[in-house]
Amino acid sequence: MKKKPVSIRNIAEELKISVTTVSFVLNGKAKEKHISKELTKKVLDYAKLINYRPNQIAQSLRTGKSKLLVFMVEDISNNFFSKLARIFEDIAYEKGYKVIFCSNENDDEKSNELITLFNFRQVDGFIIVPSPGIKDTIENLIKDNIPVILLDRFFEGLDCNSVVIDNEQASFDATQHLIQNKFKNIGFVTTASDQSQMHGRLVGYERAAQENGLKPNTLQIPFNEIIKGKGKEYIKEFIDQHADLDAMFFATNYLAQSGLEVLKENNPRLIKDLGIIAFDDNDMFKIYDPAITSVSQPLLEISTKLMEVMLPLLKKKDVTETSHKVILKTELIIRESSLQK
Amino acid sequence: MKKKPVSIRNIAEELKISVTTVSFVLNGKAKEKHISKELTKKVLDYAKLINYRPNQIAQSLRTGKSKLLVFMVEDISNNFFSKLARIFEDIAYEKGYKVIFCSNENDDEKSNELITLFNFRQVDGFIIVPSPGIKDTIENLIKDNIPVILLDRFFEGLDCNSVVIDNEQASFDATQHLIQNKFKNIGFVTTASDQSQMHGRLVGYERAAQENGLKPNTLQIPFNEIIKGKGKEYIKEFIDQHADLDAMFFATNYLAQSGLEVLKENNPRLIKDLGIIAFDDNDMFKIYDPAITSVSQPLLEISTKLMEVMLPLLKKKDVTETSHKVILKTELIIRESSLQK
DNA sequence: CAAACATACTAAAACGTTTTAGTATAAAAA
DNA sequence: TTTTTATACTAAAACGTTTTAGTATGTTTG
Numbered sequence: 001m002k003k004k005p006v007s008i009r010n011i012a013e014e015l016k017i018s019v020t021t022v023s024f025v026l027n028g029k030a031k032e033k034h035i036s037k038e039l040t041k042k043v044l045d046y047a048k049l050i051n052y053r054p055n056q057i058a059q060s061l062r063t064g065k066s067k068l069l070v071f072m073v074e075d076i077s078n079n080f081f082s083k084l085a086r087i088f089e090d091i092a093y094e095k096g097y098k099v100i101f102c103s104n105e106n107d108d109e110k111s112n113e114l115i116t117l118f119n120f121r122q123v124d125g126f127i128i129v130p131s132p133g134i135k136d137t138i139e140n141l142i143k144d145n146i147p148v149i150l151l152d153r154f155f156e157g158l159d160c161n162s163v164v165i166d167n168e169q170a171s172f173d174a175t176q177h178l179i180q181n182k183f184k185n186i187g188f189v190t191t192a193s194d195q196s197q198m199h200g201r202l203v204g205y206e207r208a209a210q211e212n213g214l215k216p217n218t219l220q221i222p223f224n225e226i227i228k229g230k231g232k233e234y235i236k237e238f239i240d241q242h243a244d245l246d247a248m249f250f251a252t253n254y255l256a257q258s259g260l261e262v263l264k265e266n267n268p269r270l271i272k273d274l275g276i277i278a279f280d281d282n283d284m285f286k287i288y289d290p291a292i293t294s295v296s297q298p299l300l301e302i303s304t305k306l307m308e309v310m311l312p313l314l315k316k317k318d319v320t321e322t323s324h325k326v327i328l329k330t331e332l333i334i335r336e337s338s339l340q341k
Numbered sequence: 342m343k344k345k346p347v348s349i350r351n352i353a354e355e356l357k358i359s360v361t362t363v364s365f366v367l368n369g370k371a372k373e374k375h376i377s378k379e380l381t382k383k384v385l386d387y388a389k390l391i392n393y394r395p396n397q398i399a400q401s402l403r404t405g406k407s408k409l410l411v412f413m414v415e416d417i418s419n420n421f422f423s424k425l426a427r428i429f430e431d432i433a434y435e436k437g438y439k440v441i442f443c444s445n446e447n448d449d450e451k452s453n454e455l456i457t458l459f460n461f462r463q464v465d466g467f468i469i470v471p472s473p474g475i476k477d478t479i480e481n482l483i484k485d486n487i488p489v490i491l492l493d494r495f496f497e498g499l500d501c502n503s504v505v506i507d508n509e510q511a512s513f514d515a516t517q518h519l520i521q522n523k524f525k526n527i528g529f530v531t532t533a534s535d536q537s538q539m540h541g542r543l544v545g546y547e548r549a550a551q552e553n554g555l556k557p558n559t560l561q562i563p564f565n566e567i568i569k570g571k572g573k574e575y576i577k578e579f580i581d582q583h584a585d586l587d588a589m590f591f592a593t594n595y596l597a598q599s600g601l602e603v604l605k606e607n608n609p610r611l612i613k614d615l616g617i618i619a620f621d622d623n624d625m626f627k628i629y630d631p632a633i634t635s636v637s638q639p640l641l642e643i644s645t646k647l648m649e650v651m652l653p654l655l656k657k658k659d660v661t662e663t664s665h666k667v668i669l670k671t672e673l674i675i676r677e678s679s680l681q682k
Numbered sequence: 683c684a685a686a687c688a689t690a691c692t693a694a695a696a697c698g699t700t701t702t703a704g705t706a707t708a709a710a711a712a
Numbered sequence: 713t714t715t716t717t718a719t720a721c722t723a724a725a726a727c728g729t730t731t732t733a734g735t736a737t738g739t740t741t742g
Contacts, residue, residue, distance in 0.1 A: 007727095007728055007729085008728065008729065008730095009728075009729095017691080017692085018691070018692045018693075019692090019693095019728090019729085019730095020691080020692055020693080020694095020730085020731080021690090021691060021692070023729070023730060023731085024691095024730095024731095027730080033690085033691085034688080034689045034690050034691075035689095035690070035691075036689085036690065036691090039690085039691085053457070054728085054729075055402075055463070055727085055728050055729070056463045056729095057398055057401045057402045057407065057463050057727085057728080057729090058402055058697090058727070058728035058729040058730090059728080059729055059730080060398045060697095060729090061396075061398045061399055061402050061696095061697050061698070061699090061727085061728080061729075061730095062696075062697055062728080062729045062730045062731085063697085063729085063730070064697080066398065075427065076417075076423055076426055076427050076430065076442075077420075077423045077424045077426065077427035079418075079420070079423075082417055082418045082420075082423035082426075083418045085417055085418065085423075085442070086416065086417050086418035086444060089417065089442070089443060089444060093443075093458075098441055098458075098459075099441065099442075100439055100440065100441055101417075101426070101430070101440075101442050102430060102434075103427060103430060116394070117434070117439075118439075122396070122397045122398050257624055257625070257628070260628040261627065261628050263628075264627070264628045264630070264632070268630070271630070282625065283598055284598070284623065284625035284629075286602065286605070287598070287601040287602050287604075287605045287629075288625075288628075288629065288630075289605070289609070289612070289629075289630050291605070348697095348698055348699085349698065349699065349700095350698075350699095358721080358722085359721070359722045359723075360698090360699085360700095360722090360723095361700085361701080361721075361722055361723080361724095362720090362721060362722070364699070364700060364701085365700095365701095365721095368700080374720085374721085375718080375719045375720050375721075376719095376720070376721075377719085377720065377721090380720085380721085395698085395699075396697085396698050396699070397699095398697085398698080398699090399697070399698035399699040399700090399727090400698080400699055400700080401699090401727095402697090402698080402699070402700095402726095402727050402728070402729090403698080403699045403700045403701085403726075403727055404699085404700070404727085405727080
């Protein structure tokens with residue numbers, strides 16, 4: 001049967017001292033609280049002997065800190081987010097934090113539900129890839145003095161910590177690269193979303209096209225159609241109606257996936273003939289034929305920055321003082337698919 | 342500044358009744374404890390009005406239940422595990438449990454560290470993809486009456502709940518399929534591991550070869566060499582030294598990844614000429630050229646079974662009574678790569 | 683030599699719940 | 713009438729910590 005774990009009280013009783021003393025020693029406050037060297041050692045030794053582990057829940061109740069962080073992304077099974085999670089996990093554990101991952105599917109209701117579930121309370125901080133309509137919820141979290149960092153996208157006009165990439169520049173560079181490789185009619189496949197990251201990607205593409213005197217050619221698929229699995233139909237129609245396309249730039253990894261599926265099913269030749277770039281790298285891209293050029297986000301850097309911004313917030317009394325807005329650079333990984341044919 | 346959340350005490354004071362009563366009502370014990378209908382309604386209404394949420398930490402301290410599950414896999418960024426996690430997440434939330442994901446990298450030390458970190462206490466149950474040498478640790482968890490389910494692999498001679506697939510059959514079927522498509526010299530690339538899942542896969546392959554009068558041709562790469570990133574070198578050498586291979590069967594998704602990389606880099610023609618099957622499906626496989634045949638695990642079924650086995654364990658006083666060993670069937674998704682050339 | 687300070691330690695409250703063991707009243711049974 | 717039973721409610725302990733506000737000594741200091 002489950003043997004009860006040893007508590008601070010057991011130690012106190014065994015050594016015939018008070019729990020207060022034990023607690024002080026165990027929390028490294030022996031010096032400060034004038035506990036003698038001998039007693040300190042005695043406590044430490046005994047605690048080690050019986051393999052004492054503090055009950056985190058009791059600690060949390062008393063201190064109000066749970067040592068839990070929530071890492072809320074769009075979909076944890078998406079390659080980009082799971083890779084990010086894996087790295088963040090390690091960094092957080094190193095600092096003594098455990099991480100609860102969850103997926104909001106870019107849906108407002110689900111986001112709000114999850115945030116209330118974590119109850120404004122039992123969790124020390126939130127890292128959130130926000131769905132489009134939860135600006136108010138985020139604002140309330142901040143008002144309640146709860147550490148929040150927005151990831152991947154942010155809200156215009158909301159003063160909140162964020163770690164994002166320079167989407168416009170990334171998109172501009174990718175488009176520019178295609179143009180330099182003599183592609184003249186580049187289709188841009190994106191979501192009909194005005195979230196900051198998608199907006200940046202669209203603007204970057206349009207600016208590059210314009211600066212080079214090319215006509216932008218954009219397909220914006222409504223997000224709920226993508227959810228319903230209709231993405232491929234939109235892309236197919238787009239390709240069919242634009243026979244003059246010589247390149248395609250997919251604004252997200254799932255759009256690239258869908259796009260390649262459509263090509264594979266309907267116009268396999270085009271996969272080799274078109275210039276292709278995908279946003280977000282994927283291990284599979286380098287073994288594809290042709291290997292797919294991609295815009296790669298700096299996963300390690302993103303995770304590191306997240307923790308770097310989070311840690312001071314967890315210490316602070318007032319979260320609203322200053323907010324950090326980190327913008328990171330991406331890397332264009334040039335492979336066969338975007339080179340001049 | 343952070344406004345203190347409302348507590349049960351606030352409700353009690355406002356309504357001038359005891360906290361006990363409030364607690365009974367809020368826990369749906371009004372009937373049983375003879376609380377009058379009117380008072381019950383009053384409490385419920387007021388709780389709703391002020392948007393009361395119980396402090397989970399206090400609840401946990403008192404009840405000893407944290408409503409947290411640990412889902413420990415080899416690597417959460419591995420497509421198979423992240424897909425599984427995404428599904429399990431939803432199922433668990435539905436039942437009121439939150440999930441902490443973590444990655445043990447199939448390393449014993451890391452596994453043990455993580456398990457002690459969760460402290461035998463603050464977590465209600467464990468779902469574990471065990472590294473090879475933690476049989477004792479698992480045994481101790483069970484002795485301490487903590488719910489554990491092993492996932493993907495199990496330990497011979499340890500009576501513990503598990504949810505796994507029929508690896509031998511899956512591997513046998515895949516090999517058989519290649520043979521039916523006239524492949525006669527099938528290379529099997531696996532890890533030099535005696536973990537149950539890898540053992541099953543090897544045996545299934547060998548049995549199929551033998552039953553068809555073919556000579557098995559196996560490459561077993563030591564796990565630590567794979568960690569060091571040497572996997573590709575082993576595979577390259579294997580291919581170079583076996584010029585007569587007409588098919589390859591990769592026993593894990595990362596081996597398939599490495600194998601395809603090797604082929605792409607050194608013998609791109611072989612990708613089309615060889616018969617190829619990979620264990621574990623990947624979204625990218627269907628858009629590969631040729632589309633890759635794979636052994637697909639029933640993710641939804643696995644997650645459902647996990648929760649189905651876990652829930653009664655969480656209720657029970659004694660976890661050791663009976664153990665469920667669930668073995669699920671896989672599906673061979675036949676695509677171009679394994680068809681007769 | 684009293685006042686101030688430093689050292690070594692502790693009692694008890696607090697965190698927000700749940701639950702045990704009640705009390706008080708009214709209705710039913712003996 | 714007295715006892716039992718049912719109804720409606722509650723005081724207080726408990727979960728395992730941390731922390732505040734102490735006490736009891738011994739040591740300096742003016």
